[in-house]
Amino acid sequence: MASDPRACMMRGAMADQNPLLSDRDVDFQLYEVGDARELCRLPAFAEHSGETFDLFLRSARSLARGLLFAAYRPMDAEPPRFVDGRIEVHPAMRAIWAQMAELGVLGATRPYAVGGQQLPRTVAIMAEAYLMAANLGAYGYAGLTSGAAHLIEAFGDAWLKDQFMRRMYAGEWTGTMALTEPQAGSSLGDITTRATLAEDGSYRVTGHKIFISAGDHDLTENVVHMTLARLDGAPPGVKGISLVAVPRRRFAADGVTLEDNDVSTAGMIHKIGWKGLPSLVINFGERGDCRGWLVGEPHQGLSYMFQMMNEARIMVGVNGIATASVAYHEAVRYARERRQGRPPGARNPQAPQVPIVAHADVRRMLLRQKAIVEGGLALLVQVARYSDLAEHAPEPAVRQRNQRLLDLLTPVAKSFPAERGFESNALALQVHGGYGYSSEYLPEAWLRDQKLNSIHEGTTGIHGLDLLGRRVFADGAFVALADEFKAAIADARTVALPVVWIEQFELAIATIATLTVELARRGQAGEAEFMVRHSADYLDLFSTLCIAWQWLRQATVAARALQAANTDDRNFYEGKLCAAQYWFATELPRIDHLVRLCQEGEDSYARMQPDWF
């Protein structure tokens, strides 16, 4: 460390060496632990190969490490501006948007027929992870547009596909998800935005939405809001919600020119992270002239949204891991470079100071981050594979089984990265010491970015209730997952791993299975409140088990490959085995206590009254 303090403060800017994700680990997850190339046997992916996968990944990496990462700090420092009713985004976004569209990010997993690249999700999420790690806000425009277009692709009519979807996948227009209203955050059944059928077959839309990401900008000529609204006469609650596509500008009578569609921006929310992406209050129909087009059938809006929700939630999981990953790599680099102090017991105060990675407690913080980041990434790859098979396997039974696994694991894939990722990001800041507390260094920005992930697309609390109130009891789901666990155990037994890991893992599975059956019994006996009381703890223990599973799989491959490996690979595999050990020793044993809380239905917060706080 140079002794000029100003030089020190500049080191935070030298982030160009940050790999965002470890390429070696991405290869390991896709091709050594996973079998991504095998997906090419599916008819949908027949035109792909390891080469086309890698080509896409290399392009995404390069775009991420170049344009996106370079713009991250400026975009964080200069958020969009709300000027004369319109949103102006950071100028760097223009080139980024063009390049993301050019790369084909918008339709990466979509069929050739709609202009997509028909790539497996397994591969696509890795490319997206690089882009997110580089610049979460910048990627947001693409993720939202892709999701919005996908809704039309899945449920819209030919006109909507031709007029809206095509332009969105091509990057000519962007899209949003317009769900939330001020009085209806997590409670979508309470939305009040209205859509009234007009003579021309379109709908007149009135209402206001809040937290609409990328709801306006100056990147493209139009924005399509995939809007939840009530048609006239709709039943109350979630059964009366329809999906309406509401463009900011609509085609004029000539069918070519775009004219104003009475969609206005009422305000911008000052988010604490994802600053490149505006979050807006949007009003529809202030002048009574806002037109929307129904997507699919009336009153099916929430069901359509939920069919896309798994996808969106997995994307949140990728956000979480990507954001933890870039901070982890920054912390590793800092810990190797920053010299501070001497080993315990060193007696010579004039001996050179050591890099802080030499201190065991710093390595503890780094290894914990590694265990979270790489364990979480492994789970996401696993879940993406289930998604690919659920959608594209030729055999109905295979599709069904994979859909069950996907459904069961989605709350974990969404929440684990959000919750543990936040902890991981806080550790990356802590490794940087006082420098980490300044905005000259990046860890604080990633910590801010990360915090959204436990809130959007369903809070962690809601995912806990979803898992324990519904998904874990879905027909055949738990059994299918247990079979996956067994396969991992069988493979682990073929290599030299500590037997105690396998025993511990088997015991944890059995314990959690017993607990789950017992809670189901409680639920059936009318004790629903008891059943879900510790849903947060259940989500935690279930997630901890799933990540142990992923560390067992990674450790198995690492142990098998270690003997024949060269030096770099040996280092890589040893690191994997250390992180697996950390998870089995430090995290997995925590579940016993959590199981007890669920089993006993500890009732402190259940009986706590509002007036007692």
Place this chain on the structure above:
Amino acid sequence: MASDPRACMMRGAMADQNPLLSDRDVDFQLYEVGDARELCRLPAFAEHSGETFDLFLRSARSLARGLLFAAYRPMDAEPPRFVDGRIEVHPAMRAIWAQMAELGVLGATRPYAVGGQQLPRTVAIMAEAYLMAANLGAYGYAGLTSGAAHLIEAFGDAWLKDQFMRRMYAGEWTGTMALTEPQAGSSLGDITTRATLAEDGSYRVTGHKIFISAGDHDLTENVVHMTLARLDGAPPGVKGISLVAVPRRRFAADGVTLEDNDVSTAGMIHKIGWKGLPSLVINFGERGDCRGWLVGEPHQGLSYMFQMMNEARIMVGVNGIATASVAYHEAVRYARERRQGRPPGARNPQAPQVPIVAHADVRRMLLRQKAIVEGGLALLVQVARYSDLAEHAPEPAVRQRNQRLLDLLTPVAKSFPAERGFESNALALQVHGGYGYSSEYLPEAWLRDQKLNSIHEGTTGIHGLDLLGRRVFADGAFVALADEFKAAIADARTVALPVVWIEQFELAIATIATLTVELARRGQAGEAEFMVRHSADYLDLFSTLCIAWQWLRQATVAARALQAANTDDRNFYEGKLCAAQYWFATELPRIDHLVRLCQEGEDSYARMQPDWF
């Protein structure tokens, strides 16, 4: 919740109802669990009474809830500016500084002889907690000045006391702690700032310091930097560090006029929180004309600093709890007001939505915050009492015993509020949902403020090493603490508390005692690395035990008072019992696993190599 989204966004500004801390709880901690009035029996506090305590507390509360809290958001939004080499702070600080000085915050605990109020620390920390909860950055100027003046009071000569200290306690000048240098963050032995004796008996100081809070401002005419420096010929390392008082401006030859002392501000660090308080890079002697005055004996600087360090560390603990407290109260209020969703199993989608405090998982998040905030506050009151007795008890044996307890608990009192406080602040944000993610609401600001507390005055990692490497083995310390635990147990047995809490607590004490003896044996056998390997886990388990002790004490008082209480008090005591239950059920059992990690010396991060990350 109003349905106009702009109205919704304004609710964040309605924070005037936030009590900062619960007055009821402050009274409970001081006078029901604690016996603050008994301190008046000590000669030092003979002129005080419950009335003078309450008068001071009321004044501090009023200042905190008025001027300080009103300025919090503006000061967070408009940090100090660095203009033409000088720092300009927020204009609101001028009145705040005057009022804090007027209130006597600067010398609250100091003797009448130096212009202080000679209040017990037990009472002073409560007053300070209100001020910190209202505006951590604003209070910072006072805390630093007080600490700096106290160093001169304790170790300086008559001239320094008359010229510097007197003006500092009076609020005419401010003070700083100038320890850190770029190449010597946590490793103070590596500082290089020099002080060379001049013919006039003062020293010529050269060097640069970083992270100097309140190192410059436009509030008062002068700033005194309590600076660690090396005298010529000083031994290397920590044994060659002296304490030098270096004012920004010195008296000219006339002894009255202030002239420039060659202390310059080289830069401002953009901290992510505590934004009202500038953090600076300070250069001494760029023109070779910076004079400093030695405080105490040569080469004793670090020892002087460490004598003040307990005080500073407890203040960090109070920062942590205060910052968690204000956010907790904001979250409780929000959860009672914000309507969202319906109880599980509710079938009518048109029934009114319920306040989110009706959802068990929201109460879980609130109760966890309560357990952390009030458990931490109780520990701080306890530790402050030890401090009062260590300093002012007439009997040497009593002083010694209390000093031991204070020394042993200081790492816990500093780190628990920082670590769990951060978690608590994150939960307060989470309770606010999407609104919590915006800077229109305050929880995100408090989360940023809190993060510093795990870094400054020794990182959490360093406190773990300090506790397990030294303090827990100090002569008689653990035994004294065990006696305190026993007294709490004896008292708890006299009321109707669940027997299982007491059994659990006793078992935890025994387990930790056994572990500690075993680790001491390892250390004596030359296995120092093994001994301290899990110092972070040891700090965690030790803290968890100490907070259980504080919850047992609080529950005992609550259970005793419950029967005869009126409605408000019943609610209060029931809340205490619920929070105690939460801690015993949810937190205390975690220690078994942590004890095993320490005992077995789990070695994943110990053997992890830098190249394996």
